[in-house]
């Protein structure tokens with residue numbers, strides 16, 4: 001698939017961009033309905049998008065929609081489909097016989113179980129264990145698929161025979177999502193707390209978003225993806241430790257506009 005709209009993910013998966021409705025300008029046009037004629041130049045458009053992102057004025061971002069065709073293991077789609085605001089259509093394993101295509105991680109891709117976080121795999125397995133584990137996964141998948149074929153030969157309905165298949169088998173789906181909820185998906189699934197396999201898919205989706213709506217992406221990186229929220233306790237400690245005026249000066253020296261300096265101060269201090 002030598003196609004600029006396809007990014008390969010894991011051993012047999014991909015994310016393919018099917019369609020995009022709208023771009024950076026669509027968001028600006030939609031926002032102008034509420035803010036009037038206002039902005040004109042590309043710089044002003046970028047500033048408006050940045051303002052919308054900073055102030056969580058999210059509805060203009062819903063005016064842009066992306067449709068993707070994705071091939072991913074079922075354990076990845078279980079996590080992906082928790083994002084309820086998208087429209088999804090997936091291969092029917094009642095209608096079609098599923099292909100003999102499983103996620104087969106290489107020994108280097110296998111992670112050891114974290115002792116601190118029960119939900120997380122981290123760190124490398126010793127080489128011997130990793131090689132044996134990769135072989136067990138591959139054998140288990142081959143064995144399960146042979147049983148699936150046996151059940152189909154016996155005349156068992158596809159909708160029941162599939163229950164013998166493990167969650168490493170690949171499935172395919174179309175996924176249509178508006179940009180606001182797509183960015184929410186990316187914030188959660190690009191995060192290092194998300195499972196490495198879905199993160200790989202999120203990076204592919206992000207690459208399409210970055211190139212199709214570059215101004216939105218820049219603001220998203222600045223104000224959402226790489227930003228963090230302070231709790232009330234953290235804020236109180238910082239307010240005690242930080243000298244307000246030195247902080248304001250440093251922010252201005254870092255190139256932040258007057259309004260952004262004010263907003264930054266409000267995050268730490270109770271500005272009247």
Ligand SMILES: Cc1cc2nc3c(=O)[nH]c(=O)nc-3n(C[C@H](O)[C@H](O)[C@H](O)COP(=O)(O)OP(=O)(O)OC[C@H]3O[C@@H](n4cnc5c(N)ncnc54)[C@H](O)[C@@H]3O)c2cc1C
Pocket residue numbers: 082083084085086181184188189193194195
């Ligand atoms: C690292 C990580 C670990 C996770 N672990 C688990 C786990 O162990 N078990 C588990 O079950 N899930 C788990 N999840 C899934 C998680 O709880 C969410 O279901 C998933 O991330 C979707 O988030 P969302 O509801 O914000 O997104 P979406 O479903 O896309 O919704 C977007 C937003 O729309 C609004 N919304 C949508 N539907 C409703 C509704 N019915 N009612 C009210 N508001 C709504 C909410 O504001 C929501 O934030 C995990 C997710 C992550 C990222």
